[in-house]
Amino acid sequence: MNGKQPDTALDIETLVRARYALIILETYEEDRAIAMLGEIAERTGRLLVTWSVTQGLRTIDDEPYADEGSRDLLNAFNAIEAKKDSLIAVFKDTHNIITEQNPMVVRRVRDLASSLKYGSDEHIKTVILLSPVVRIPADLQKSVSVITLPFPNKGDIDKVLSNLLISQERNAKTDADKETIKEIDKELSENGNRDTILKACLGLTLNESEDVLAKSIVSTHKIHPAVIIQEKEQIIKKTGILEFFRQEENLGTVGGMDALKSWIQKAKMRNSKEAEKFGLRLPKGILLIGYAGTGKTLSSKVIASELGVPLLRMDMSSISSKWYGETSSKLKQGLNQAKAVSPCVLLLDEIEKMFSTGDGGSQAQGHEETLRAMSVLLTEMEENTEPVVFVATCNTPYNLKPELMQRFERIFFVGLPNQEERAEIIKIHIAKVKRNPDDFEIDKIVEATEGMVGREIRTIIQEALASAFYEQAKDVTTEHIVAEAKNLVPMSHQKQAEFGELRKWAENKCTMATSPLPAQVKKKPEKSRKLEMTG
Incomplete structure (x- = not known):
């Protein structure tokens, strides 16, 4: 990690x-x-006490x-x-108790905050609410400060690894088990x-x-x-905020989009020690705008695969919450995990599901939590020094804030x-269904799929395969695919005006993901002189 941990x-x-x-x-x-x-309490001359609903107030001992x-x-x-x-005083799990549904508790917290702030100079007290999520009732927003504990760094994990190996060797029941631990330590x-570990x-x-380290030792020695x-x-995956994708795609699994592919290849060149020495870093991110089914999400998988790094997906609609502070808290948690x-x-x-401003005066535009979450993302994209490449997809970009769009180094339109x-x-x-493309009349299929996006083409090929199977045909043919193409009305035909509006x-x-085809140059007629012949 290149950045300095808070x-x-x-x-x-x-x-x-x-x-x-x-x-x-x-x-x-x-x-x-x-x-x-506990260390902070010791340095500041305080007594550390903890509270839980099961044990009440207890000392650190x-x-x-x-x-x-x-x-x-x-x-x-x-x-x-x-x-x-x-x-x-550390209070655990109060996010389920200090809520707007408990106005008496909220009032008591406000009174306590005021009492402690302006209380005795001899007996100074600080209350820390320890919680996995941040839920702040509106009445407490101005009375509380929020700090997030970042994920452990390599140094923290190294101590865990060392302690685990020491304890495993100490508790080994046989000489063979002790030798296994020594071999592991040697390999490390x-x-x-x-x-790497x-x-x-x-x-x-x-x-x-x-x-996970213990599981690896037990299962693989x-x-x-x-x-x-x-x-x-x-x-x-259990956090419900991020999803981890395996890298199974490459540039060869994306059809067309030569300009976007060129950008990906250049980004790959920047992921090297030579580029770092030259002063280059990984791109901060790109925004992919376009119709549904055109390959925007597929392209993000290819970017991760070509860079040789994991792909984490954040579903913007899934992190929205009715609780004050929880949406931005979830977003921050996901961003922190990505940085780690x-x-x-x-x-x-589908970034527009959270950050579309809507029409003037709309609820989305004035929603304080949406604005708070956007502020978190804008700050992170601007100030983050970790090698995180942000790839956002968007189907309807009309109401995205300009300051959000400006955070992306490149905006591609996928048409x-x-x-x-x-x-x-x-x-x-065709190759994905284990058939040889050379056995098909591609030109006929191209003609039959006019106006279709990649997802629709995949659908008709899958349906053609099923039709051939139902007919007990020897194999799927060009005719099966063309027939299925005739049965599908492309979304671009159903929503012709909307597609045209987005293109315009x-x-x-935007930068077009596909380079424009070279215009055909019309040949000028050759100059000639008409001679008047004498009789």
Whole structure:
């Protein structure tokens, strides 16, 4: 990772010393967070206490700090307020309790924040709400500061790996098991293997890293990157924010779009040590605009494959939430995970579903949470120093904010494939059903698929295959494909006006993914003199 990781401990300590009364620390890693807060408490001369609904208030040594009544959140607040200690009080899982549905609790939190901020100079107290998600009732928005604990870096994971190997060797039941651990440790020290393993664990919590490393040792008697990546896919998928895609596409699986392909090849050249020494970095991102089914998402997979990095997909509609702060929190969490996994390609699929401004005065334009989330994305794209390539797709770009579009280094318009491109697409999909394209009359199929996008061409070839099977034909033929093409009315014909409008919009705003065909030059008639012959 090239960027400098935020010093979250320093940020929190600064707020504590500045007497901020109420802080939200967003993280799934309770143990890691509490260990960090314990160090801050020690440096600032505070006592660290924790609260949960099951155990009430307890000290860091797991001793009761108040009576059993402190399991009630309001009673716990009262106890904190009354204690004659300088404190950092960590409250767990309050995002399900401090909500707009509990106005009395929200009011008590506001009172507590004011009381602690302007209370005794002798007994200074800070309340930290530890939560995996940020949900801030509107009444508390101005009373709380929010800090996100970033994913562990390679140094953090390296400590976990070292401790795991030490404990495994110590607890080995046989000499053979001890030798296995020693062999693993030896392999890790060779040819940069340890660094490869640490990179593979980026984007996971410390507990998740320890689990996948342990699983690899148990299942393969090695620490194998493939095992880690496989587990990592499942872990990332469980968050519901990002989806991990395997790289199975390449430039050969995309028909046409020569200008976009040229950009991808140049981006690949920039992913090298030579380019880095020259002062080049990976592109920050591109925006792919066009009709549905034209290959925008496929192109993002090809970009990741050609760069040799993972592809993470963020479905913009899935991270929207009715809770104040949760949409931007989910977006930030996904961006942080992408940075931790980097280098990678981050696909923001159908970006207009979240960031379209709508018509003047529309709800989307004025929705504060949408604006907050957009601010998070704009800042990240502008200031991020990690090798994350943002690839956004969009079907209807008319209401995208200009400042969002300006964040992308290149905006491509992916239109309807021309004849040559349809021929390429047809051959690709015929080959995908394990048939030889040379056995088909491609020109006839090209003519029959006028106005179709790649997805529609794939559909008719699949349907032709099914028809041939139902007929018990020897094999699928050109005639089967042409017949299926006649049964499908292309979307470009059904929505001719909309397709024309989008094409017109894109002409002066985008780079065409397909280079225009050279205009045919009309031959001028040859000059000749007409002679008048004498008799």
